[in-house]
Amino acid sequence: MNWPEHMLIGALAGVLVAYFLGADLLTSALIIGMVSVSALAPDIDHDSSKIRQAANLAVPLAAFSFAITSACENNLQCVFAHKESILINGLAVVGLYMLIMTFLKPRHRGIIHTLSAAAVFGLLVYILSDSTFAIAGFAGYFSHLLADRQIKLI
Ligand SMILES: [Zn+2]
Structure with a gap:
């Protein structure tokens, strides 16, 4: 279905x-x-379900939004000052999601x-x-x- x-x-x-x-x-x-x-x-x-396509988009968006707001709230200068740690935190969450979906995804x-x-x-x-x-x-x-x-x- x-x-x-x-x-x-x-x-x-x-x-x-x-x-x-x-x-x-x-x-x-x-x-x-x-x-x-x-x-x-x-x-x-x-892999090709609608909810999976939505999650593939929503997880990176949520990961980077969370990485930015947890470091800086809404201060743009702060975002530039912390760009490395924001990038690392965001990529860590996206990487974890991709690892789970690639290797641990249940049949x-x-x-x-x-x-x-x-x-x-x-x-x-x-x-x-x-x-x-x-x-x-x-x-x-x-x-x-x-x-x-x-x-x-x-
Ligand atoms: Zn089903």
Whole structure:
């Protein structure tokens, strides 16, 4: 199944989640967005997936943004003064991501396509945001497994 189908199924699951949580209109829109995007997450283990293309762009951007803001906040002169350490920190994170994706990436529809991975994903979302988004994240991830007919615990 390709990403538009997964995203559509995720959006439908998002409507259900928003309905059962009794969310207001804005929260419902955020929930539907979160479930739709989370429905793409399991295919990070596939080299040509949409979510992988997004991660290949987002990881370097986030790595360098973080390297700059942790060294300098928004002072441009400071960025030039610290350009070597910013470059090294940014490249270290990008390098780590590339190493993981090249050598440690689980096989497609392996451990990443399991209920355990869905639970870990929900937990990570919970740590980074709150329980509503964690439920939405888990629901999106689960909708992907359901659509792939990959309901394994581990
Ligand atoms: Zn899949």
